Amino acid sequence: MLREITIHNLAVIESVSVPFHSGFHVLTGETGAGKSIVIDALTLTAGGRGSADMIRHGCDRADIEAVFDLSRQHPVWETLRRLGIEADADETLLIRRELLAQGKSSARINGQSVTLTMLREVGEHLVNIHGQHEHQSLLRTDKHLEWLDLFAADDIREEKAAYRKLFQQYQAVSKERRELEDRSRQGMQMLDLYRFQLEEIAAGKLKAGEEESLTDERRKLSHAEKLTEAVSEAYDLLYGTKGLSALSRALTRLQDIVKVDPVTLQPLVEQLQSAYYGVEDSAYQLRDYKEGIEFNPQRLAQIEQRLDLLHSLKRKYGETVEDILNYQTRIKTETDQLDNRDELLKELATQEESLLGELQTSADKLTSIRRTASRELARQIEQELAHLQMERSVFEVKLGVSVLSATGADSAEFVLSTNPGEPPKPLGKIASGGEMSRVMLALKAIFAQIDEIPVLVFDEVDTGVSGRAAQAIAEKLSLLSRHCQVFAITHLPQVACMADHQYEIYKQVTAQDRTQTSVTELTEDQRVEELARMLGGVEVTEKTRHHAQEMLSLAEQRKNA
Numbered sequence: 001m002l003r004e005i006t007i008h009n010l011a012v013i014e015s016v017s018v019p020f021h022s023g024f025h026v027l028t029g030e031t032g033a034g035k036s037i038v039i040d041a042l043t044l045t046a047g048g049r050g051s052a053d054m055i056r057h058g059c060d061r062a063d064i065e066a067v068f069d070l071s072r073q074h075p076v077w078e079t080l081r082r083l084g085i086e087a088d089a090d091e092t093l094l095i096r097r098e099l100l101a102q103g104k105s106s107a108r109i110n111g112q113s114v115t116l117t118m119l120r121e122v123g124e125h126l127v128n129i130h131g132q133h134e135h136q137s138l139l140r141t142d143k144h145l146e147w148l149d150l151f152a153a154d155d156i157r158e159e160k161a162a163y164r165k166l167f168q169q170y171q172a173v174s175k176e177r178r179e180l181e182d183r184s185r186q187g188m189q190m191l192d193l194y195r196f197q198l199e200e201i202a203a204g205k206l207k208a209g210e211e212e213s214l215t216d217e218r219r220k221l222s223h224a225e226k227l228t229e230a231v232s233e234a235y236d237l238l239y240g241t242k243g244l245s246a247l248s249r250a251l252t253r254l255q256d257i258v259k260v261d262p263v264t265l266q267p268l269v270e271q272l273q274s275a276y277y278g279v280e281d282s283a284y285q286l287r288d289y290k291e292g293i294e295f296n297p298q299r300l301a302q303i304e305q306r307l308d309l310l311h312s313l314k315r316k317y318g319e320t321v322e323d324i325l326n327y328q329t330r331i332k333t334e335t336d337q338l339d340n341r342d343e344l345l346k347e348l349a350t351q352e353e354s355l356l357g358e359l360q361t362s363a364d365k366l367t368s369i370r371r372t373a374s375r376e377l378a379r380q381i382e383q384e385l386a387h388l389q390m391e392r393s394v395f396e397v398k399l400g401v402s403v404l405s406a407t408g409a410d411s412a413e414f415v416l417s418t419n420p421g422e423p424p425k426p427l428g429k430i431a432s433g434g435e436m437s438r439v440m441l442a443l444k445a446i447f448a449q450i451d452e453i454p455v456l457v458f459d460e461v462d463t464g465v466s467g468r469a470a471q472a473i474a475e476k477l478s479l480l481s482r483h484c485q486v487f488a489i490t491h492l493p494q495v496a497c498m499a500d501h502q503y504e505i506y507k508q509v510t511a512q513d514r515t516q517t518s519v520t521e522l523t524e525d526q527r528v529e530e531l532a533r534m535l536g537g538v539e540v541t542e543k544t545r546h547h548a549q550e551m552l553s554l555a556e557q558r559k560n561a
Contacts, residue, residue, distance in 0.1 A: 001485040002042070002127075002455050003067040003092060009056040010064060010099075011037045012507065014516045023500035024481035027489045027519075028530055034517035035489045035505045039129065039459050042066065044097045046127040047120025052103045060101045068093040068126060068454070075452060076125035083118050085109050093126075095119070129457040130440060141426075145370075145412040147443070148397055150450060152373030159369060160408075163362040167406055170355040177348040180337060191338050194331045197317070201328045204313055206321050211310050214303050221300040224293050231290045238283040247276045356404075363409040367399070370410055374399055377446070384442035388476060389469040390435065393417065396424050414439075437461045438469070441476055448483050456480060458488040466492070474498040478559055493534040493548070497555040502527050527552060 374397035531548035
């Protein structure tokens with residue numbers, strides 16, 4: 001459930017912190033008092049889009065915090081884990097949204113920064129907001145199949161997953177066949193060129209890393225004379241009178257007198273001994289290196305010729321030898337496919353036909369499950385509509401046939417008849433605003449126990465209804481609150497009196513001539529006054545107060561019943 005929401009500098013709200021409870025909540029107040037701002041704030045914490053226009057005038061930012069208290073089994077914890085957000089299911093969930101005057105916004109979940117997409121994915125598990133214009137989504141027939149599958153989730157889940165896997169395989173094979181056909185038409189003109197290129201590259205007998213090795217060898221061969229001269233001179237210097245001989249004489253002289261001052265001279269003797277052995281080792285290495293220097297003009301010419309061939313191939317087929325080898329592999333594959341295109345096309349066509357048969361069988365199973373589910377959904381909606389003073393309405397889920405798609409071979413459309421003797425027709429052609437609100441409420445009543453969303457919000461869904469229908473909506477909202485936390489913005493006293501908790505939204509002008517909206521949870525006495533205002537308008541009389549008290553008493557009896 002939503003435990004608390006705190007709002008700073010959003011529209012005309014300067015600062016409010018509102019605690020909530022379980023059950024049915026209503027938000028009431030004069031038109032324009034700012035009731036929808038509270039809903040807007042909740043929408044923002046669920047990932048709704050915000051703008052700088054929503055920030056209170058004169059402020060540089062708006063902040064909203066929502067605290068949710070959820071069971072350990074709620075699916076949102078798995079979503080948080082998958083998104084990499086640290087959260088303890090034994091603690092509350094804190095969502096913070098910030099809007100900046102520069103137009104940017106930020107979001108945090110339990111103090112961790114998240115993107116708007118991540119917040120929206122989490123919010124879908126927490127809050128479902130039904131506005132007074134949301135019934136337009138009922139007119140979108142592309143959503144009807146989605147709702148039907150959600151209703152049939154337990155029965156259809158496995159078969160739908162199997163179908164989706166087959167559909168992906170079918171699409172992949174079909175795409176491969178089409179691409180091969182396209183490549184075959186275009187590639188036949190390239191086949192001779194590909195064969196020539198393969199022969200040319202194969203004749204080169206390329207090896208990865210060969211160019212670097214040849215370049216290094218060429219450098220040594222082309223500078224063999226300079227290397228020999230330099231290394232010989234260095235060897236002579238080290239091994240001659242100025243090198244090892246000089247070090248040997250110096251070491252002998254010091255060893256003769258080391259006993260005179262061993263503390264000072266012994267370390268020097270050891271250093272000279274180390275230097276002598278090091279120079280001697282370097283001299284031997286230079287001697288060996290000099291003996292290995294090769295004077296081979298013929299080998300140098302071969303290397304130059306080989307590098308010229310590599311450079312020629314690089315100009316045609318790639319910037320490096322590795323690129324040329326990759327190109328060779330690619331055109332070899334394409335050439336093989338072109339050479340065997342008829343056999344490959346036949347094989348792919350056979351796979352495609354086989355998968356299409358399996359796909360159709362799976363789609364038929366989906367259709368069968370949906371037919372059963374559509375009848376049950378229609379029965380339950382008619383039952384809910386009867387409770388909402390639409391007793392003689394006929395609701396159907398009309399299944400049609402469509403081309404195979406990611407969802408199967410079915411289309412679905414909700415149709416309704418509100419008058420006996422009239423055939424069911426699409427919702428947009430027969431339902432009034434009040435009827436549409438009740439159809440949506442009937443759907444919400446059914447799906448509230450399926451989708452596990454803990455918070456349902458209804459923004460003036462009672463618009464266009466009155467009398468017994470309004471009372472029926474109020475009772476349905478109260479029943480819904482037994483499965484989840486329900487919020488409703490309403491102007492109807494019939495709805496307000498059925499609430500477990502009532503909040504008044506009101507505006508006031510401060511001493512600084514600034515308008516600000518406040519939210520107050522009403523006591524029982526205050527509820528009587530607010531209901532009397534809703535009943536009587538500007539003038540509240542003892543009769544309207546008495547009527548309000550009676551409505552609250554009757555509402556309590558209905559809830560208990």
